[in-house]
Amino acid sequence: MAPVWLPARLDERRPETATARTLAFTVPGWPGHLAGQHVDVRLTADDGYQAVRSYSLAAPADGDRVELGVQPVPDGEVSPYLAAELPVGAEVELRGPLGNWFVWRPEQSAPVLLVAGGSGVVPLVAMVRAHRRIAARSRFHLLYSVRSPEDVWYGGLLADGDPRLDVRIVYTRRAPAGDGRAPGRITADDLDRGVTGLEPASPIYVCGPTAFVEAVADRLTELGRDPATIRTERFG
Template identity: 45%
Template sequence: MTEEGPRSPHPSQAGDEPLSGAVPAPGGPGGGAGRAPSGGWRTATVVGVRRPVPRAVELQLDVADRVRHLAGQHYVVRLTADDGYTAQRSYSVASAPGDPLVELFVERLDDGEVSTFLADVVEPGDRLEVRGPIGGWFVWDGERPALLVGGGTGVVPLVAMLRAARDLGRTDLLRTAVSTRTLAELPYADELLEAGALVVTTREPHGVRPAGRLTAADLVPLCEPGRTAYVCGSDGFAEAASRLLVDLGIPAADVRVERFGASG
């Protein structure tokens, strides 16, 4: 999800989403089961901190009075300075809905107010203000076939979908393709490979495939009628991947896109 530069709150984080109850989730193939859960502000205790790839951190949070999320939803993390100034950013949930902890993956950006604190300062036992789960569009209900396409850290909500499918015993419903500069930089690389994901690297060869961007030829074996496509990544990646899918015959209405990147 989005991380931005100093003092530049994202419009979608300005309180325009419900704080409690539920928000409508779209029907049709791949949609949520009628209504997507939505949680208000909670206190979360940090119980785990891992740094599996460079310039990033995984946080496991024990959220008080947690509302169970759907795979694909996100949380807002809010920090408050001593002078009362606040900064908040959104991060996709990587954990499956059935996991008792909420796992967030945070990419560290040098000018990020929130990501630098979460990556460099936060330790187990610390408490954070969080709001979530949020989002009713980019969610997978665990029942319908889907094609997951992610770029870089955009794989995070897709990992939540893969984990949900594994817990449900329905890994057969998902096909996955991801793109990364190098395998060492790919979040959850081992888990994605174990799940059978096609992994494309743009800065180094991977297996028998030379370095290069995701292509239509890569996606053809994964595209089947009736699959909703979930695309997550940077603006450029999301635009290119969505165009490939539509050109391959997936209706635009069946391509759900979530973009991330700095907008401040």
């Protein structure tokens, strides 16, 4: 059955960076979802005008609680309002879950490489949280590209020392002191280190801006990874 629009009440707004926010909603009748899926959000103005945008789910299924990651887009019609103005207790509408290809399922046992660009980390963190929730023994490796240390989402979660999660952050404009890597985009060498330990059929999930995703997918293919194992989600 196709997803239907459901009322969603904003319960909490948490900062992730200076501008990015996690929004937690209560959605009565929510059917559940898989890590990596997304939803449509619909806003309706007093005059009846409606705007719809898609956002990634930031956490695994948890009853009627749904968490979204929102990065405001300059001059955007919806994201700045969601990130900073929608009052706690107010309602919007959600439709989902959407997307069945870019997902991690609990029964998957192979090691996984996650590659994120900026806010593309949101659905990948949902996978990390789902993996952690079931105490899966497989290893996750996250290669995360951001402009500067201030742009890192979920810093506490990614630095908490989970032995099954390897995290490497690549800074493209300004790295913290002692990082040991000059700022710059993800390279073939970065990815080559990331695929170490993967099995031939291990899935690789890549999410971020379109140009980032295409460049990473091309480099992974050049490194000999089977294109069928590379799953991509892009925006912008």
